[in-house]
Amino acid sequence: MNSTALEPTLEFARKLDQEDPLRHFRDEFYLPPNSIYMDGNSLGLLSKRAEKTLFTILQDWKLLGIDGWTKGTYPWFDLSEKIGVMLAPLVGASPEEVIATGSTTVNLHQLVSTFYQPEGKRTKILADELTFPSDIYALQSQLRIHGYDPSTHLIRVKSRDGRFLEEEDIIAAMSEDVALVVLPTVLYRSGQILDIQLLTDEAHKRGILIGFDACHSIGAIPHSFSEWGVDFAFWCNYKYMNGGPGCVAGLYVHRKHFGSAPGLAGWFGSKKDKQFDMEHTFTPSLTAGAYQIGTPHLLSLAPLIGSLEIFQEAGIERIRQKSLQLTNYFMYLIEQELSHFGFIIGNPKDDVRRGGHISLEHEEAARICKSLKENGVIPDFRAPNIIRLAPIALYTSYEEVWNVVQIMKKIMQEKQYKKFSNEREVVA
Numbered sequence: 001m002n003s004t005a006l007e008p009t010l011e012f013a014r015k016l017d018q019e020d021p022l023r024h025f026r027d028e029f030y031l032p033p034n035s036i037y038m039d040g041n042s043l044g045l046l047s048k049r050a051e052k053t054l055f056t057i058l059q060d061w062k063l064l065g066i067d068g069w070t071k072g073t074y075p076w077f078d079l080s081e082k083i084g085v086m087l088a089p090l091v092g093a094s095p096e097e098v099i100a101t102g103s104t105t106v107n108l109h110q111l112v113s114t115f116y117q118p119e120g121k122r123t124k125i126l127a128d129e130l131t132f133p134s135d136i137y138a139l140q141s142q143l144r145i146h147g148y149d150p151s152t153h154l155i156r157v158k159s160r161d162g163r164f165l166e167e168e169d170i171i172a173a174m175s176e177d178v179a180l181v182v183l184p185t186v187l188y189r190s191g192q193i194l195d196i197q198l199l200t201d202e203a204h205k206r207g208i209l210i211g212f213d214a215c216h217s218i219g220a221i222p223h224s225f226s227e228w229g230v231d232f233a234f235w236c237n238y239k240y241m242n243g244g245p246g247c248v249a250g251l252y253v254h255r256k257h258f259g260s261a262p263g264l265a266g267w268f269g270s271k272k273d274k275q276f277d278m279e280h281t282f283t284p285s286l287t288a289g290a291y292q293i294g295t296p297h298l299l300s301l302a303p304l305i306g307s308l309e310i311f312q313e314a315g316i317e318r319i320r321q322k323s324l325q326l327t328n329y330f331m332y333l334i335e336q337e338l339s340h341f342g343f344i345i346g347n348p349k350d351d352v353r354r355g356g357h358i359s360l361e362h363e364e365a366a367r368i369c370k371s372l373k374e375n376g377v378i379p380d381f382r383a384p385n386i387i388r389l390a391p392i393a394l395y396t397s398y399e400e401v402w403n404v405v406q407i408m409k410k411i412m413q414e415k416q417y418k419k420f421s422n423e424r425e426v427v428a
């Protein structure tokens with residue numbers, strides 16, 4: 001969508017909705033009443049299909065008890081593998097390379113426990129200073145477990161402007177003492193997409209393993225992890241994936257690593273036909289399933305079945321295309337309507353660099369967010385000065401994007417935000 005072809009009118013926004021091939025998916029979601037939801041990149045909304053598959057699993061528990069493991073509508077014993085098969089196209093992997101398991105942070109611990117193998121001079125882990133804190137805490141604790149001081153052994157590549165990372169800076173930091181690189185696919189504040197293929201190639205040229213946190217790209221943009229040779233990746237399924245609060249997460253391991261012993265072993269990582277032999281010798285699965293630990297959280301996995309059916313029908317390429325059009329239209333309207341009010345668009349404007357959300361910077365961001373909430377818009381605040389706004393391809397309309405910008409304009413014109421304090425809430 002070329003911005004010269006855009007118009008700032010409500011009629012035009014409605015026209016974009018009429019032409020949208022994904023518009024009917026919106027009817028499948030429970031949209032919070034009297035509000036415009038712009039926070040689907042923090043917690044995706046419930047769909048009717050996700051609700052249905054959750055109730056189906058509950059019903060199977062009610063009617064079958066223990067037999068749900070093998071005779072349920074979705075037999076529980078290999079459900080994590082089956083969901084892995086459905087997730088695989090979204091990350092560009094073969095079905096055996098993906099498993100639904102754990103949480104983002106637990107999966108990071110599992111993968112670092114497996115793939116961080118310090119040897120000789122190669123003892124450091126390379127990350128970046130803009131990464132999500134939980135990932136940093138996990139890496140620091142992994143270094144401590146191995147007897148290294150995180151203040152010397154965790155390298156955090158600096159951002160030049162506090163928003164973005166330069167691939168060349170990351171590559172320059174891939175020195176001979178680095179054993180492992182862990183980076184986000186998309187930065188959670190600015191929404192910048194990193195060049196995953198380039199970084200993977202450069203790490204491998206230097207004999208370094210590399211893994212990615214895909215929390216802010218899964219379900220929003222396509223990936224080709226397997227083709228790019230990425231060693232491992234992990235992500236949550238409650239953001240763009242709409243799997244519900246605390247939904248079971250996902251992980252990917254490249255097939256070249258199959259057969260490596262998981263750092264954190266548990267019986268659900270067994271070869272499926274060996275698990276109930278109950279031997280004290282662990283026989284890990286020869287797939288990504290090996291990185292499971294204990295019994296899957298079935299009730300937190302269940303909504304994902306229904307949600308993934310929607311992704312299969314919509315197709316990630318069409319989702320990405322609409323997401324880009326939504327954020328492009330958003331940026332256009334912000335420039336048209338809000339340019340006098342001190343906002344800075346802090347996300348990449350270029351399509352190949354832009355993830356799924358708009359990152360608006362403003363010194364009054366915390367109280368503008370409170371004002372937005374009072375006006376029925378649900379944004380997301382990231383301290384100290386970022387308003388994140390995520391129009392979601394499966395359920396946000398262009399008309400809603402138009403309305404959000406009109407509401408923001410009114411808030412700024414009337415200085416409505418001044419009645420709030422400029423501090424964050426407990427859950428921001």
Ligand SMILES: *Cc1c(COP(=O)(O)O)cnc(C)c1O
Binds near residue numbers: 105132134135184216
């Ligand atoms: C949401 C998010 C997490 C959350 O981790 P949990 O273990 O699910 O709490 C981690 N990393 C990134 C980049 C995220 O966006």
